[in-house]
Amino acid sequence: MFAYIVRRLIYAIPILVGVNLLTFTLFFVVNSPDDMAASQLGDKYVTPEAIENWKQKNGYDKPLFLNPDAAGVAQLTDTIFFDKSVRLFAFDFGRSESGRDITTDVATRMWPSLAVALPTFLVGIGVNICVALMVVMFRGTRLDRGAVFVFVALMSISYLFYIIGGQFLVAKTWRLVPISGFHTEGQVWKFLILPVLVGVVAGIGAGARWYRTLFLEEANQDYVRTARAKGCSELSILFRHILPNALIPILTGVVVLIPSLFMGSLLIESFFGIPGLGSYMLDAINSQDFAIVRSMVFIGSILYIIGLLLTDISYTWADPRVRLS
Amino acid sequence: MSREQQTQPAAGTVCLRVRDLTVTLAETGEAIVKGISFELQAGKVFALVGESGSGKSVTSLAAMRLLPDALRISDGSVEVSGQDLFGLSEARMQEVRGRRVAMIFQNAMSALNPVQTVGNQVAETLRLHTRLRGTALRERVVTLFHEVGIPDPEQRFDFFPHQLSGGQQQRVMIAMALACEPDVLIADEPTTALDVTIQLQVLNLIRELTRSRQLAVLLITHDMGVVKNTADEVAVMYRGELIERASVDEFFHNPKQAYSRRLIDALPDLTRFRQAATEAPLLELEDVKVWFPIRRGLLQRVVDHTRAVDGVSLAIGRGETYALVGESGSGKSTLGRAVLNLEPIAGGEIRFQGEAIGGLGRSAMLPYRKQIQVIFQNPFSSMNPRMTVGDIIAEGMISLGLTLSPEARRERIQALLQRVQLSAEHANRYPHEFSGGQLQRIAIARALAVNPELIICDEPTSALDVSIRAEVLELLAELQREFGVSYLFITHDLSIVPGLAHKVGVMQRGKLVEQGTAEQILTAPKHPYTQALLSAVPRI
């Protein structure tokens, strides 16, 4: 088990290197620092001096890979590649284009993100499983078919509609909670309840439909027939036999997302004015702050890889047939 | 559970009576089981025999009211001790299942819940129908495990199904079925998924329990050997109807229906053998090894090898059939693939007509591909569902460069189809329009299309019903006489060997433990493993 985890962590290195190279190519080779400076400065006809100034201020005035002017190791380290990409491996994210320290920003902003994303995630799974179980109890009936249609209809509604609709109905018309905002002291839940609600409702269609398929797949297995032949009631078959088995595929689909909860949700956070990483990314995209985007890509990849590892570990816990080696 | 319920019924009491049972497809109303009647007696095994699709499994599921939604019981009754099961509410029916009528299924691995310990699965039955709880419950399960012959029952209680062997899994199923001391046991193909040696043990266990507990057993099977070894009474089912019913002795000595006759004829005749041909060897294997690496540790280094085939030497003469017999996992199919050069060999030599062909490259192997052909086990997956039968047969001729004009090729395909007893117009049809037996004939035609010297037959009949199996084997024998082709016949079933093979080799764990002429192996086996295999073969 330990050897397995270590091996998986070692395997993660080439992937992170790949991510790094890809982003570097995208940000510095496809578009040269000159192009970026020109577009940041906003004017079509900027003077070369202004570009040089901007590059120097943001540390883009070095060669890409190899610095022939420097001596020794500095030939490799005194470059854009080393400065902007290699340092990420040491979790040194540097400063954003507007001069703020990215590491501090990330550290303070991940908690509001988590405060919204974690409850949404947990409540969402709970609700979806309950809904799916109820539908599966009536499998093959009109109710089941009707429910599937409703799920598909719910899936077909744009996420934006859920958010805008939720804000309009709950916050504006009924005035139950504030439309948006976030405070760390006092009644935080007041600001969290609507985004969580919207997140959960928006996920029911796809989630419950997926879980229903998983449950039905298990319901057609031979061991269910065995349980029935033993004299089990339908209810106990559902909870004691089908559910534990269906948890295995549910886990694979779900555990991988847990680390990424730190990243928050782009849409929810921006609509509800939550100062998390999601709105941080959105602001970075809108202000074309590539330093932040680069750092977030790296963080996101690490979290995804951790998620994959957690998935494998959770497998051994849920499925006695799997042993990691 | 009260004392009096535990008393056993007297031998011969009717425990379950099926009357005019009719099962139809819910959608079309087509009858799958057509008004059949029989009764089960305490202490007796009643065998219901038939091929796939005959309706025998549907009958058993209907008796338990466990039919899938697509099927419906449209007429008849099933009485257990005078009570009609079809009249009970679902809640009352749940009390009957597992308590008075219990069932065991074909594939124990999939019939057991994979994420629950086997002990708990048996305990669940007891918890549903008795008041046993806690340590008493556990002790009862351990006793049951002991009774059905599971070694170390105390430890095995906490095992998951995948940690047990196939035979032990089936024993757990039996323990689960017997836990509440039912009157009736329905066993649906209980041994089909097991290796022959284990099959015999499980059947003997069922037989013993029938006697000791005065169970009324309904044994559903397609295997006449199983019937012969286990049953007291036989009924033959054919297309949803019971066509014949007799005691076992009566049935095997004097079958009334032609169909029954055919089923019995499929049993081996251990008195007639084919004599080994004496010609120079066509294919020689010398100390052939096929190893698969096992990787472990941080760097996934190769620490060991799975020795799938570990030093096998054999020779096949021209026009000769060599039967390679062994249980699943013995390495016999891997050996066949190695001869076809689909699996790299780790050592030894494969010679075809005196030339070494082991380890040849893709293009160097091409001339030999014309001469060594193959027929696979599963006829349904061995043909591309998106190609017509004509294209399937033509594929080899084209790629191996048999220079034929399109017309000549078409004629040859039609001739081949007719040779394997299909008609010429079948060339334009697609594989899914054919039955398993027909597909296997097409597979034979495909192999013959390039005029091979040797055909590797990898379990070509094990997916087929008994009566069709005989036809395919007969066709193979005919073709051998006609074209002088040799067969390397891979099978797990010793009973088809007489009348088919000249020579037999027995494989166990990658090694050839014994080989010789068919007569030697089947009449005077020397190796204990061969003897065990042979003792499981039913005889008339």
Next chain:
Amino acid sequence: MKPVILWSDALIFLLVISLALFFWRLRNDPQTRERWAEVFSSRLGMVAFTVIAAYIMVALLDSLHFRRALENPESLATEEVFYDNKVTSVFDVLTGGMGERFERTYSAPFALLSFEKENIKDADGHDIRDFPPLRHAGQHLSHPDERAGDILGKSVRALLWGLLLCALVITPQWLLLRGSRFPWLASWTTQAVILCSAVWMVSLSRHYHILGTDQGGADVLFQSLKGIRTGVLLGTLATLVMLPIAVTLGVMAGYFKGWVDDVVQYLYTTLSSIPGILLIAASVLLFQVYIDLNPDFFAVGMEKADAKFIALCFILGVTSWSTLCRLIRAETLKISQLGYVQAAHAFGVSHTRILGRHVLPNVVHIILITFVLDFSALVLAEAVLSYIGVGVDPSMGSWGNMINGARSELSREPTIWWTLTGAFFFMFVLVLAANLFSDLVRDAFDPRTSLRRASA
């Protein structure tokens, strides 16, 4: 008149032609036919397909672009023909100039007056502050009170014309398809509903703004209809870009195994570990920088928007092939173990031939399922991307842009709900139809579900 062929127009027609050829080739394969027959034998499938077909029709009509010839002024005595700088589509013409009737700013559905007060002169020439009348709504009415009756009368007339059109369209189908085993009636009913509402919309929009106007005074219904082309094209073209990458890599990895497999797996793990939205956003922004720095590349504004659109399709395609690639790799691994591939090896069939004849035809069902499944996901994604600011060009009508422009207007009193309603409704109908259709396609083509039904 001078036809204009935008890149996206060419691609969409290419796609339609190749799909048609693809199905023409498949018509002989009985299994494929049987499965399609299964999809179309359900009434729901027929309805969903008809709706999708209607959307595609609109998208195709909206992809036939041209520039109008301008009439030369009398003073200019030359034979040369000048063309309008504005690109028009056949669809614009068919809607009867619905898109050319602009107001000053917001107005409610069927309103006669503007939504906002302005300084206007009353009948006596005094300056007053009131809601000004709209320029293109209810001009023919002598009194505002006649509006309800007028709408009703015009609706009935439009409905009659609609029914006549239905008769023209459906009768030949009926003659042709009578006695077919498919539930064509469901399709005809849907067609009738679509045709009647189309006629109703076109004829009423000549006198009213059915869904009101937006901030810039543009007709909301027309914008919603223009969003169809963007949605449909994005949904299909992005998948089209992804398919060759995913299929080639997936099949190669699953078939050749070894180092090829390692490389492909590495590629898609790396790609899928990057948060998708960031990758898309970064790529789009970088392309934006490129366009900004090279403004001379494109002759017409529409061409620039189109280039951005194609780039978006490419970016979505290139960043999203990993899921399909994984599925195809797994399926190919399974297929290469099957008897027919083994038999092909035993017959010495070459790798290319095995891939072409045995592997590819048997993974087509996965491609198909992904294609229909991704379509609706992409249509929904467009709205989100436009909201984030990395979607299609603002000058190109799209539902995302409409929502983006109107999302803050719900907080106004009285609420401006019509823009959002229009965009969400047209998007919902398309996505719902696509989702329902993809469910049926999956049920018919996925061997796992068909196996389940066979065993039941």
